[in-house]
Amino acid sequence: EAGVAQSPRYKIIEKRQSVAFWCNPISGHATLYWYQQILGQGPKLLIQFQNNGVVDDSQLPKDRFSAERLKGVDSTLKIQPAKLEDSAVYLCASSAGSSGGASSYNEQFFGPGTRLTVL
Amino acid sequence: GNSVTQMEGPVTLSEEAFLTINCTYTATGYPSLFWYVQYPGEGLQLLLKATKADDKGSNKGFEATYRKETTSFHLEKGSVQVSDSAVYFCALYQGGKLIFGQGTELSVKP
Numbered sequence: 051e052a053g054v055a056q057s058p059r060y061k062i063i064e065k066r067q068s069v070a071f072w073c074n075p076i077s078g079h080a081t082l083y084w085y086q087q088i089l090g091q092g093p094k095l096l097i098q099f100q101n102n103g104v105v106d107d108s109q110l111p112k113d114r115f116s117a118e119r120l121k122g123v124d125s126t127l128k129i130q131p132a133k134l135e136d137s138a139v140y141l142c143a144s145s146a147g148s149s150g151g152a153s154s155y156n157e158q159f160f161g162p163g164t165r166l167t168v169l
Numbered sequence: 170g171n172s173v174t175q176m177e178g179p180v181t182l183s184e185e186a187f188l189t190i191n192c193t194y195t196a197t198g199y200p201s202l203f204w205y206v207q208y209p210g211e212g213l214q215l216l217l218k219a220t221k222a223d224d225k226g227s228n229k230g231f232e233a234t235y236r237k238e239t240t241s242f243h244l245e246k247g248s249v250q251v252s253d254s255a256v257y258f259c260a261l262y263q264g265g266k267l268i269f270g271q272g273t274e275l276s277v278k279p
Contacts, residue, residue, distance in 0.1 A: 053212070054212065090271060090272075091271050091272070092173070092258055092260070092268075092269025092270050092271050092272055093213070093258075093269050094269075095266060095267070105265075106265070106266070141212065141213070143212075143213075155201050155218075155220075155262045157215055158215075158267060159212075160212035160213040160214070161212050162210065162211055162212045163212060
């Protein structure tokens with residue numbers, strides 16, 4: 051079974067430029083997540099989709115970040131304009147079914163990530 | 170709010186040494202607890218988990234016990250190998266969210 055695919059693997063841009071990341075989840079997985087992992091920190095959830103609807107985007111800086119999941123499969127995360135502090139690894143993960151509920155955890159499978167450097 | 174704190178790295182050990190990576194958490198109620206591992210160039214992988222107090226998760230020679238009284242979930246392995254070199258993340262799941270610690274880098278020398 052193919053894992054979560056992400057592209058590009060690396061991206062270097064200058065501040066104020068825009069950038070987009072792509073994620074293809076595991077086939078059949080309804081839930082998709084985008085995380086931001088700053089160097090020396092653990093991953094932090096940016097946005098969670100259930101099929102093509104947003105479940106949680108409370109941590110997404112909406113003035114510059116946007117994400118979509120058309121047709122409930124692939125997803126793109128965009129940053130426009132980028133700031134120096136956006137330098138991080140952007141991880142995509144997917145899980146079967148929903149991850150709602152305090153006692154119900156569906157394992158999240160992570161992609162290799164996209165390393166963004168903003169100069 | 171909920172949070173996870175891990176011991177700082179990097180941790181450097183010789184092959185066959187005993188490993189402990191400390192993890193403590195802050196949460197209300199009874200979250201599920203996890204250890205994830207990130208090998209160089211790869212995505213995070215679930216290593217083990219425990220869903221209630223006194224549960225012991227185990228996988229690949231690694232173990233961790235859910236200690237409610239000390240709010241801890243320390244990772245242990247009796248004899249590490251060079252192939253265990255990676256970054257290890259402790260995490261909790263509650264309220265539909267997975268919250269990670271900052272990660273501990275482990276380097277095992279032959």
